[in-house]
Amino acid sequence: MLCIIGVALAATFVVAVGATTTRYMTVIKEMNVLFSGQVMVVSKNAIVIQAIPITRGMLQEKLAEELEENFPEIEKAVPVLFVTPSIYFGGNIFPVPENFSIGVPVENWRMVLGPTPLKGGVGHFPTSDSSNEIVIGGSLAEQYDLTVGDILKIQGYDLEIVGVLDTKMAVLNRCMLMSLKLAQKIYNYQGSVNIIAVKPVQGYPQQNLSKTIEERVKYVSVLTEEDRNDIIQPILAQIETWNLGIQSVVFVMSLILVMTVTIMSVSERRRDFATLDAIGAPLSYVFRAVLLETVIIGVLGGAFGIIFGSLVSLVLASLYTNIPLHLIFPSVFEIVPPLYMLQIFTAIVIVCCLGGIIPAINATKIRVAETLRAEY
Amino acid sequence: MRIKTVNVTRKYRIGPSEITAVNKVNMEIGEAKFIAIIGPSGSGKSTLLNIIGLNDYPTSGKLFIDNEDAAKWPSSLRRKTRLRRMGFVFQTFNLLPTLNALENVELPMALAGKTRKEQRKKAVQLLEAVGLSERLFHRPKELSIGEMQRVAIARALANEPEIIIADEPTGELDSKTAKEIIGLLLDINRKNKTAVVVATHDEKIVEAADETYMLKDGELMLKRLK
Numbered sequence: 265m266l267c268i269i270g271v272a273l274a275a276t277f278v279v280a281v282g283a284t285t286t287r288y289m290t291v292i293k294e295m296n297v298l299f300s301g302q303v304m305v306v307s308k309n310a311i312v313i314q315a316i317p318i319t320r321g322m323l324q325e326k327l328a329e330e331l332e333e334n335f336p337e338i339e340k341a342v343p344v345l346f347v348t349p350s351i352y353f354g355g356n357i358f359p360v361p362e363n364f365s366i367g368v369p370v371e372n373w374r375m376v377l378g379p380t381p382l383k384g385g386v387g388h389f390p391t392s393d394s395s396n397e398i399v400i401g402g403s404l405a406e407q408y409d410l411t412v413g414d415i416l417k418i419q420g421y422d423l424e425i426v427g428v429l430d431t432k433m434a435v436l437n438r439c440m441l442m443s444l445k446l447a448q449k450i451y452n453y454q455g456s457v458n459i460i461a462v463k464p465v466q467g468y469p470q471q472n473l474s475k476t477i478e479e480r481v482k483y484v485s486v487l488t489e490e491d492r493n494d495i496i497q498p499i500l501a502q503i504e505t506w507n508l509g510i511q512s513v514v515f516v517m518s519l520i521l522v523m524t525v526t527i528m529s530v531s532e533r534r535r536d537f538a539t540l541d542a543i544g545a546p547l548s549y550v551f552r553a554v555l556l557e558t559v560i561i562g563v564l565g566g567a568f569g570i571i572f573g574s575l576v577s578l579v580l581a582s583l584y585t586n587i588p589l590h591l592i593f594p595s596v597f598e599i600v601p602p603l604y605m606l607q608i609f610t611a612i613v614i615v616c617c618l619g620g621i622i623p624a625i626n627a628t629k630i631r632v633a634e635t636l637r638a639e640y
Numbered sequence: 641m642r643i644k645t646v647n648v649t650r651k652y653r654i655g656p657s658e659i660t661a662v663n664k665v666n667m668e669i670g671e672a673k674f675i676a677i678i679g680p681s682g683s684g685k686s687t688l689l690n691i692i693g694l695n696d697y698p699t700s701g702k703l704f705i706d707n708e709d710a711a712k713w714p715s716s717l718r719r720k721t722r723l724r725r726m727g728f729v730f731q732t733f734n735l736l737p738t739l740n741a742l743e744n745v746e747l748p749m750a751l752a753g754k755t756r757k758e759q760r761k762k763a764v765q766l767l768e769a770v771g772l773s774e775r776l777f778h779r780p781k782e783l784s785i786g787e788m789q790r791v792a793i794a795r796a797l798a799n800e801p802e803i804i805i806a807d808e809p810t811g812e813l814d815s816k817t818a819k820e821i822i823g824l825l826l827d828i829n830r831k832n833k834t835a836v837v838v839a840t841h842d843e844k845i846v847e848a849a850d851e852t853y854m855l856k857d858g859e860l861m862l863k864r865l866k
């Protein structure tokens with residue numbers, strides 16, 4: 265029983281750590297999808313994770329027009345304001361914004377959103393720069409029970425919800441989308457933005473465009489898709505390595521635990537194995553009997569561990585995103601994918617099976633003559 | 641099954657000293673015989689039974705089973721012989737504590753490859769025969785010591801062995817229960833024509849045996865023929 269609890273705890277730890285980090289990595293990778301095919305012009309001071317400036321560094325909105333005018337390689341340049349809690353309210357930098365606002369000129373929604381539809385086809389995107397209309401992410405709508413037509417009070421402004429985004433992307437699910445002018449007004453960033461999304465003319469390489477802009481506009485960094493991935497890739501690789509390292513240590517500890525406990529258990533039951541030897545049980549039977557015990561430990565420990573680990577992952581996801589647990593619960597298979605559960609379960613069962621090999625061999629070496637001689 | 645030992649000797653090394661547990665023992669166990677082996681504690685009775693029961697190897701000498709040198713048999717054949725042709729009864733019963741009476745009796749049959757139905761039918765019959773029809777689903781710790789030894793005897797009979805090897809089967813029992821167990825072993829010997837070899841201190845077994853051997857300091861001497 266203790267062994268099952270030990271294995272279950274190990275599995276819980278592996279699932280919770282693995283699922284949480286994998287989820288974060290997926291969300292971070294997802295961010296780049298928002299500006300697919302575009303280069304991002306940001307202030308040199310900005311700290312950017314994938315396509316999203318997390319803190320510092322603003323640009324003049326009019327830079328977008330200047331870029332369009334002065335660079336024939338640019339098809340379109342769109343000023344965008346991303347307001348994350350860390351930018352506006354200060355505090356810690358979260359790689360995944362809890363919820364945030366995106367301000368985009370109303371005629372350019374598709375530059376940011378791509379083909380993202382509105383839930384149920386109900387409502388519309390904000391139509392005028394001067395309106396107080398916003399579209400919110402599905403997760404936010406669910407959490408705060410908001411729907412089209414509701415009024416949301418932000419920074420003292422009454423904002424009318426005119427649509428709910430229908431998307432699986434974590435970033436968009438937690439955002440409030442509004443016109444650039446409205447975002448600037450609400451958050452006091454008049455005339456400023458923190459990103460200019462630039463679409464190169466058809467066939468023009470992002471790398472070349474990046475070089476050209478950076479040569480002529482000294483105070484900006486221009487990040488191609490490749491650059492954005494290069495920023496985050498070493499961090500993701502390190503996280504993955506740590507994750508793998510932690511999992512390996514936990515698996516090795518589980519192996520040692522199962523092996524030690526089973527060796528002790530076999531030793532305590534010497535007489536039973538001696539009896540099996542006396543009545544002529546084949547060695548393969550004795551071997552399989554011990555191995556079966558460790559497999560059962562693995563199956564039960566793995567199953568309990570995956571259940572507890574998934575619950576812990578949900579709690580962690582809830583804490584990091586501020587989404588209440590009951591709303592996160594239906595997404596359990598998104599946070600801990602079934603394939604990941606299966607991988608961990610299989611790994612735990614294999615580890616327990618391996619842990620049973622030495623005790624099983626020990627059990628096959630127990631002889632009734634020696635055991636009873638030692639007893640009497 | 642006919643078993644014959646020729647100058648069988650078994651020595652153990654304990655630290656620097658060597659102990660001769662069984663010394664040049666010659667004996668024959670004929671079919672359907674009831675043989676008692678007596679002798680003081682440490683005289684080598686259990687060691688001799690282990691050798692006869694293929695649970696141990698002689699240091700020197702030969703053990704013949706049906707005129708074949710059993711020492712040359714591979715381990716798998718020795719196990720198979722123990723499983724299918726021999727039954728063992730121990731002083732301390734050696735029932736598996738996690739199995740109930742029925743499952744303990746079914747185990748040798750399962751190992752011998754009998755079907756679940758055959759196992760169950762035969763195990764119930766055997767437990768009824770030893771008077772335990774009401775205790776089929778009780779685990780060893782829920783049984784009295786007499787009942788445990790009956791289950792052990794039923795288990796020994798599970799694969800219809802040609803010989804039962806019993807190491808002090810009444811050693812842990814009170815006199816009344818011991819008498820019942822002796823009666824049971826005699827019944828098996830007489831009705832099934834199963835040879836029984838018993839290491840014992842029990843005079844009642846000695847009285848009932850066809851042949852009695854005395855072991856002293858590892859050496860065997862025929863004490864009495866009925």
